[in-house]
Amino acid sequence: MGIVQRKEREKEEMRRLILDAALRLFREHGYDGVSIRNIAEAIEYSPGTIYLYYKDKSEIFFALQFEAAALKRDHLLPVANIENPWERLIEFGRRYIDFGMKHPDLYDLLFITRSPMEYIENQECWNLGLATHSFFVETVQACVDQRYFKSTDTDTIAYTLWCHAHGLVSLFIRERMRMYPEEKRQELAQKSFAMIVKMAESI
Amino acid sequence: MGIVQRKEREKEEMRRLILDAALRLFREHGYDGVSIRNIAEAIEYSPGTIYLYYKDKSEIFFALQFEAAALKRDHLLPVANIENPWERLIEFGRRYIDFGMKHPDLYDLLFITRSPMEYIENQECWNLGLATHSFFVETVQACVDQRYFKSTDTDTIAYTLWCHAHGLVSLFIRERMRMYPEEKRQELAQKSFAMIVKMAESI
DNA sequence: CAAATTTGATGAACACTGTTCATTAATTCC
DNA sequence: GGAATTAATGAACAGTGTTCATCAAATTTG
Numbered sequence: 001m002g003i004v005q006r007k008e009r010e011k012e013e014m015r016r017l018i019l020d021a022a023l024r025l026f027r028e029h030g031y032d033g034v035s036i037r038n039i040a041e042a043i044e045y046s047p048g049t050i051y052l053y054y055k056d057k058s059e060i061f062f063a064l065q066f067e068a069a070a071l072k073r074d075h076l077l078p079v080a081n082i083e084n085p086w087e088r089l090i091e092f093g094r095r096y097i098d099f100g101m102k103h104p105d106l107y108d109l110l111f112i113t114r115s116p117m118e119y120i121e122n123q124e125c126w127n128l129g130l131a132t133h134s135f136f137v138e139t140v141q142a143c144v145d146q147r148y149f150k151s152t153d154t155d156t157i158a159y160t161l162w163c164h165a166h167g168l169v170s171l172f173i174r175e176r177m178r179m180y181p182e183e184k185r186q187e188l189a190q191k192s193f194a195m196i197v198k199m200a201e202s203i
Numbered sequence: 204m205g206i207v208q209r210k211e212r213e214k215e216e217m218r219r220l221i222l223d224a225a226l227r228l229f230r231e232h233g234y235d236g237v238s239i240r241n242i243a244e245a246i247e248y249s250p251g252t253i254y255l256y257y258k259d260k261s262e263i264f265f266a267l268q269f270e271a272a273a274l275k276r277d278h279l280l281p282v283a284n285i286e287n288p289w290e291r292l293i294e295f296g297r298r299y300i301d302f303g304m305k306h307p308d309l310y311d312l313l314f315i316t317r318s319p320m321e322y323i324e325n326q327e328c329w330n331l332g333l334a335t336h337s338f339f340v341e342t343v344q345a346c347v348d349q350r351y352f353k354s355t356d357t358d359t360i361a362y363t364l365w366c367h368a369h370g371l372v373s374l375f376i377r378e379r380m381r382m383y384p385e386e387k388r389q390e391l392a393q394k395s396f397a398m399i400v401k402m403a404e405s406i
Numbered sequence: 407c408a409a410a411t412t413t414g415a416t417g418a419a420c421a422c423t424g425t426t427c428a429t430t431a432a433t434t435c436c
Numbered sequence: 437g438g439a440a441t442t443a444a445t446g447a448a449c450a451g452t453g454t455t456c457a458t459c460a461a462a463t464t465t466g
Contacts, residue, residue, distance in 0.1 A: 003433090003434070007442090032235050035422080035423055035424075036423080036424060036425080037422090037423080037424090045444075045445090046444065046445050046446060047424085047425085047445090047446080048425085048426080048427085048444070048445060048446070048447095049443080049444055049445075051424095051425070051426080052443070052444075056424075056425075057424065057425090111374075111377070111379055112315065112373075112377060126381075130382055133382060151398070153394065153398075155383075155391060156391060156394040156395055156398055157398070159391050159394075159395050160367065160395040160398050160399055160402075162370070162374070163366075163367050163368075163370035163371040163374060163395060163399075164363065164366050164367045164370055165366075165370065166370040166373065166374055166379075167365070167366035167367055167368070167369040167370025167371070167373070168366040168370070170315075170369065170370070170373055171314075171365070171366060171369055174314070174315060176314055176369075178329075179333055179336060180358075188358060188359060188362050191356065191359040191362075192359055192362050192363040192366060195354070195356075195359055195360070195363045195406065196363055196366075198406070199363075199402040199403070199405065199406055200402070202402065202405040203398065203401070203402060206462090206463075210413090238451080238452055238453075239452080239453060239454080240451090240452080240453090248415075248416090249415065249416050249417060250416090250417080250453085250454085251415070251416060251417070251418095251454085251455080251456085252414080252415055252416075254453095254454070254455080255414070255415075259453075259454075260453065260454090
């Protein structure tokens, strides 16, 4: 009776096929620049078939968003092994920015795109992001506890650092740094990270 | 021979009519959520008429983006009267964030939305933004000249402050602060601004 | 003033979009 | 092998941006 297992596997493969094609196309042309017919054509199936695996276009987007959140968590996970909270915090920041730079499309999906996620909640994805955010705030809290900062306002410190990192990544990937030559942008980003770390030392 | 003037005026009125309707609709439903037919219906004209005044949908977007840039400049303009560069810088930051909070749709248009502006350049709008950005960097330079900072790396200082402000505004208006209760968000934003100012004092 | 010309607005048409669903083909079960 | 279930199809519907021949009104010309 391996049939039901095989069917399950085939269904999973098909969903994988759709997701991979969709991510590639979203990457290249953006959410609105890609049609269900485009995805169907890419995987050599008819448009209607897509709807046997995802109830609509936004559900494909949600699935990708969830994967992005998981990938981001995995990208940040190694940080948890760093004992010293101050070093952990710095490495968290470095890796957060690194993730955004390396996977602009995924970062976009998670923190910038408005597409569908406006009204419907992508609950499981949100929970994943929440966990990562909690870990971040806890790290800041540990720094506060060990007197790495003069201030004891954990939330504001965490939020301020997050603003900087998010601003840095999103200005970068949404092309709002065109006043600086290509090669200067990366350099500025690195120097700015170093600067915010220095600044953080004196909060 | 006032006919040509009247026609010119009528043409301008029609463009105004279209832009006002478009901005209202974009505000409510986003760029992609609004069709040319929606705009046409709102101003009680046929879809084809729109194309007599704007060559395509993206040109309407560009026109709005330009107006947003002008509005932002006007919002920041009073700052130029502040003699002391440090106070000028702080007030610039406050007003920048204030603009983003008060006009999320316009801020979005200028710094987040990707819609068309990807490949085609909105040159005049870009120039306006560039001028504002130059003014900002010059203010930082003035602070550097007068030894308000230990660091002399004007570009990195300016960029770091911009990252924070942009991150703050864009996290806010793209609803990525839902882990904090409604009333806490505004408070966090204010505290964070105060904190970055304090931090800046010790760069 | 009437005729000719220019202008402004129209809405049908084209190729596209997301989505649904009756029909068909393949597979599984008995 | 025949019945029942499942998977895939592609036509159809209502929407999209955009174009364009057509028509009516306004303007210019004779």
